[in-house]
Amino acid sequence: xxxxxxxxxKDCCWLNEPPDYALEDKELIVKTKEKTDFWRKTHYGFDRxxxxxxxxxxxxxxxxxxxxxxxxPKSRYDQAGLFIMVSDDCWLKAxxxxxxxxxxxxxxxxxxxxxxxWSSCNVPTPENGIKLAFKISREGGNYRIWSKPAEGDHEYxxxxxxxxxxxxxxxxxxxxxxxxxxxxxxxxxTVFHSWTVQLEVK
Numbered sequence: 001x002x003x004x005x006x007x008x009x010k011d012c013c014w015l016n017e018p019p020d021y022a023l024e025d026k027e028l029i030v031k032t033k034e035k036t037d038f039w040r041k042t043h044y045g046f047d048r049x050x051x052x053x054x055x056x057x058x059x060x061x062x063x064x065x066x067x068x069x070x071x072x073p074k075s076r077y078d079q080a081g082l083f084i085m086v087s088d089d090c091w092l093k094a095x096x097x098x099x100x101x102x103x104x105x106x107x108x109x110x111x112x113x114x115x116x117x118w119s120s121c122n123v124p125t126p127e128n129g130i131k132l133a134f135k136i137s138r139e140g141g142n143y144r145i146w147s148k149p150a151e152g153d154h155e156y157x158x159x160x161x162x163x164x165x166x167x168x169x170x171x172x173x174x175x176x177x178x179x180x181x182x183x184x185x186x187x188x189x190t191v192f193h194s195w196t197v198q199l200e201v202k
Contacts, residue, residue: 003194004056015053015085015174028054028192030080030179037182038083038093039109040116048182053083054192055176061139062199066177067150068192069131073098075186082134083178084143089114090166093178094134094145094159099125108145112165119160141167150193 004012006026020031030052037048070080081095090112097105097120107120131150136143141164146156167173175197179190 003196005192005195009054009056012054012056012176015055015176016050018052018179021052021054026194028177028195030054030177030190030192032078032179032181032187032190034075034181034186035184036180037077038091038111038116038178038180039182040089040111040114042116049088051083051178051180053085053174053176053178055083055085055174056197057172058138058175058197059172060170060199061137062175062197063135063137064175064195064197065133065135066192066195067131067133068177068190069129069150070096070098071129071189071191073130073188074100075181075183075188076100077182078180078186078188079182080177080179080190081132082136083174083176084136084138084164085174086164086166086171090164092136092143092145092162092164094136094147095178096123096130096132096147098130106147106159108160108162110160110162110164112163121159138167138173140169141165 078098085091103122105120148154
């Protein structure tokens, strides 16, 4: 497998292009805009679809993996990871969400029928850059999500098995790398080191 960030990420597009980004040495560097997020309706009383996603359209079953470093998160809920979307009302994201004053959150948001839910677990908030690996598989409309620290001898830990209700098993989905900064005054840099897809890639 080759990283989709090679060859200047041919056939990839932006959903909500960030204010600053670069493709350098087969890595994607993204600087987020403040008050950007992906969340629909549930609990928090807001509805946002303006985070940054660098995506490719994929058909059929696949397994995707991304390795990235959140270089300088500083604001509550700064986040980065993998994103999959069928429509504005049907999508998922898997990420680390940064909390400066206590533990951060590792988890997944799944949105169906325009309503989001969030499953998460507490992880220590590191003082320096955060380097992680995420993996997601698609089989039919079902998704499995894993994560692990990217450095050291770690095994993937399963975060969630989920269903996207609008996924018709064979249709296109938008699969991508994402980052956003929900808080006012937020904005940080993520370096995506690699992004691979195996099985059916069209």
